[in-house]
Amino acid sequence: MEGSKQRRRPKTSIVTTLQRDLKSHNNDHWSTSLHSINDFDQLRDIAQNRSDWKHLTQAIIYRSTQAETSVDVAAEGH
Secondary structure (H helix, E strand, O other): OOOOOOOOOOOOOHHHHHHHHHHHOOOOOOOOOOOOHHHHHHHHHHHHOHHHHHHHHHHHHHHHHHHHHHHHHHHHHO
C-alpha cells in the first residue's frame, strides 16, 4: 500500500501512565497533572507518606475498576 502510514502503538512511559492515573483521581489535595518539577515533587512527597500513598493508589484502582465496569455494562447493552 503506497502512501499509507502504518499505525503504531502509542509510546507508553511512566510519565504518561502517571498522568493518566492521576487525572482519573481528581482530588483537590493532589495535582492532577505532571507538567512541572513541582508536580513531581508533590507526587514524591505523597509517595513518602505511606498513608497518603495508600489512599491515592486505592482511589486510582477504585476509579479504574469503575471505568472498566461501566465499559463492560455498555458493551453488554449492544
